[in-house]
Amino acid sequence: MSDVSETQISRWPHWSVPALHWIMALLMAAAFGIGQVMEEVPRAERAEIMGYHALAGLSVLVLFLPRILAVLHLSPPAVQDDPRLVKIMARIAHGVLYLAMIAMPVTGLLAVMTSGRNFPVAGLFSLPDLGRIEWLHEGAEEIHEFFVPVLVTLVVLHVIAAIWHHYIRHDDVLARYVPSLRRRDS
Numbered sequence: 001m002s003d004v005s006e007t008q009i010s011r012w013p014h015w016s017v018p019a020l021h022w023i024m025a026l027l028m029a030a031a032f033g034i035g036q037v038m039e040e041v042p043r044a045e046r047a048e049i050m051g052y053h054a055l056a057g058l059s060v061l062v063l064f065l066p067r068i069l070a071v072l073h074l075s076p077p078a079v080q081d082d083p084r085l086v087k088i089m090a091r092i093a094h095g096v097l098y099l100a101m102i103a104m105p106v107t108g109l110l111a112v113m114t115s116g117r118n119f120p121v122a123g124l125f126s127l128p129d130l131g132r133i134e135w136l137h138e139g140a141e142e143i144h145e146f147f148v149p150v151l152v153t154l155v156v157l158h159v160i161a162a163i164w165h166h167y168i169r170h171d172d173v174l175a176r177y178v179p180s181l182r183r184r185d186s
């Protein structure tokens with residue numbers, strides 16, 4: 001039997017919120033890692049590894065809406081007394097992070113679908129070929145590549161903020177996403 005009361009449980013998000021958070025984090029890390037490996041492979045030999053990169057990215061895109069809905073409807077607001085500037089910075093960072101979670105897979109999709117060739121995704125299915133649309137293909141690739149350092153920077157800041165909340169602020173922000181950190185006495 002748990003020592004955590006119903007009142008305490010109600011302040012934690014539904015299990016789906018942290019589950020989707022960590023699944024998407026792993027998928028984004030996989031897409032990033034595969035993307036880095038892909039850059040080291042000659043362009044002519046990238047197709048297979050690119051399919052796995054696309055699969056991870058498409059998975060992020062598919063899970064984005066359920067994640068946002070879960071956060072909005074199944075997660076009670078965090079009780080914080082952070083200064084106004086910290087709250088504003090957190091909202092901006094989350095907004096840009098969510099934008100990157102959509103922009104990266106959408107621009108990746110556009111880039112491969114306008115490349116003028118069939119694109120197999122990890123041997124599971126192929127993305128449709130819309131024909132070679134040079135301006136859209138190049139623009140999508142540029143935006144996709146632009147968001148890589150943006151996303152990496154935001155993830156690093158996100159991790160630093162979580163550690164700051166846990167070890168400096170001593171609040172339960174990190175515990176909302178890592179249930180093993182939840183204090184039994186709060």
